[in-house]
Amino acid sequence: MSYDVKGIREKFPILSRKIDGKPLIYLDNTATSQTPQSVVDAIVSGYCDTKANVHRGVHTLSQEATELQEESRRRVRDYLGASSVEEIIFTRGTTESINLVASSFGSLFPQDGEIILTVMEHHANIVPWQLLQSRRPDLKIRVVDINDRGELLLDQYRSLFNEHTCMASFCHVSNVLGTVNPVKEMIDYAHSKGVPVLVDGAQAVPHIHVNVAELDCDFYAFSLHKMYGPTGIGVLYGKKEHLLRMPPYQGGGEMIAHVSFEGTTFADLPFKFEAGTPDFVGIGALPKALDFINEIGIENIEEHEQELMEYAEAKMREIPGMRIFGNAPHKSAVISFLVGDIHHYDMGMLLDKLGVEVRTGHHCAQPLMQRLGISGTVRASFAAYNTKDEVDAFIAALHRILPILS
Numbered sequence: 001m002s003y004d005v006k007g008i009r010e011k012f013p014i015l016s017r018k019i020d021g022k023p024l025i026y027l028d029n030t031a032t033s034q035t036p037q038s039v040v041d042a043i044v045s046g047y048c049d050t051k052a053n054v055h056r057g058v059h060t061l062s063q064e065a066t067e068l069q070e071e072s073r074r075r076v077r078d079y080l081g082a083s084s085v086e087e088i089i090f091t092r093g094t095t096e097s098i099n100l101v102a103s104s105f106g107s108l109f110p111q112d113g114e115i116i117l118t119v120m121e122h123h124a125n126i127v128p129w130q131l132l133q134s135r136r137p138d139l140k141i142r143v144v145d146i147n148d149r150g151e152l153l154l155d156q157y158r159s160l161f162n163e164h165t166c167m168a169s170f171c172h173v174s175n176v177l178g179t180v181n182p183v184k185e186m187i188d189y190a191h192s193k194g195v196p197v198l199v200d201g202a203q204a205v206p207h208i209h210v211n212v213a214e215l216d217c218d219f220y221a222f223s224l225h226k227m228y229g230p231t232g233i234g235v236l237y238g239k240k241e242h243l244l245r246m247p248p249y250q251g252g253g254e255m256i257a258h259v260s261f262e263g264t265t266f267a268d269l270p271f272k273f274e275a276g277t278p279d280f281v282g283i284g285a286l287p288k289a290l291d292f293i294n295e296i297g298i299e300n301i302e303e304h305e306q307e308l309m310e311y312a313e314a315k316m317r318e319i320p321g322m323r324i325f326g327n328a329p330h331k332s333a334v335i336s337f338l339v340g341d342i343h344h345y346d347m348g349m350l351l352d353k354l355g356v357e358v359r360t361g362h363h364c365a366q367p368l369m370q371r372l373g374i375s376g377t378v379r380a381s382f383a384a385y386n387t388k389d390e391v392d393a394f395i396a397a398l399h400r401i402l403p404i405l406s
């Protein structure tokens with residue numbers, strides 16, 4: 001069956017809008033993807049038909065809302081290949097998922113422990129560990145570098161492990177370079193040294209097949225808003241053996257078994273880590289995002305995005321002064337670039353005038369920018385609904401703006 005990009009686009013109301021009278025060409029999918037009508041309808045239904053707080057009431061609405069939320073948890077479990085719903089924790093996003101692990105799992109780290117990160121991490125996988133370090137100055141952070149293509153130096157990665165290493169945490173796919181890291185190999189190596197691994201999957205789950213059982217990772221974090229789902233919802237997958245040992249991250253309603261001023265006991269998994277009222281309306285809608293992906297097939301989405309990226313990169317390389325950051329053979333649908341000494345911000349501003357929405361700046365990866373010796377890039381990134389015509393329009397827009405800026 002051929003890839004029906006026209007049919008896919010029709011599911012996204014926003015794609016028919018105009019920017020300054022020009023057709024919208026949305027190439028900022030790494031920051032957030034657009035949302036199909038089916039997800040929007042499910043959110044509307046969550047407010048109009050079934051809104052009641054979850055896990056709180058005996059009444060019909062509360063039971064229906066609770067069932068929607070717990071069905072979503074089962075869907076995420078199945079999508080990820082996790083073995084139990086107890087291992088699926090709903091959070092506000094990748095950021096909160098990683099903060100949860102750093103704060104809670106991190107509190108169990110031994111004296112003088114060492115954490116391995118990489119230079120290509122998003123701030124969300126750097127700062128939570130630094131916050132832990134500010135409470136535990138004995139902890140050390142060690143950082144894996146990259147080569148010129150933007151691939152991790154695996155020999156260096158292996159050489160950083162020693163008897164103090166207590167955690168390795170790295171992205172599956174870089175949000176700047178697009179590099180798809182060999183996470184299975186990296187996890188296996190960490191495990192051979194007895195070290196648990198967190199994978200930041202924010203840029204992987206929307207684009208490539210992910211199965212936590214196959215990866216055997218200890219934790220996996222991602223956000224629904226980057227994968228056609230509602231905003232403000234993330235997932236933390238964690239192995240039950242770890243989650244059982246970990247103290248709660250936040251306290252409040254829903255995460256307790258019994259509270260008294262003499263002492264409080266906590267709820268079972270996964271609720272121990274879900275204090276307060278979650279975005280149950282959004283969570284209830286997320287299966288529609290998984291349906292959207294499943295109907296096309298994640299492998300087909302990946303293939304389509306790869307074609308767009310390769311097509312765009314080939315045309316971009318014809319532009320004098322073009323520098324593309326991230327040229328790993330295994331790369332996902334992101335192109336970060338600069339042209340000559342033109343400022344990324346100026347390019348982004350002018351592209352916007354032509355309806356092309358790209359990201360500019362450091363992309364929440366300042367250590368990587370420092371490593372590359374630049375202050376930022378322009379970043380074009382693709383999703384299931386982008387087309388070759390849009391790539392052509394983007395390239396044409398570049399050809400229009402570059403003489404103005406040079």
Ligand code: PMP
Pocket residue numbers: 030031092093094095096122124125171173174175200202203223234364
């Ligand atoms: N990690 C990576 C690799 C990302 O690309 C992002 C989002 N840009 C995040 C973490 C943070 O995701 P969120 O803001 O949804 O928590």
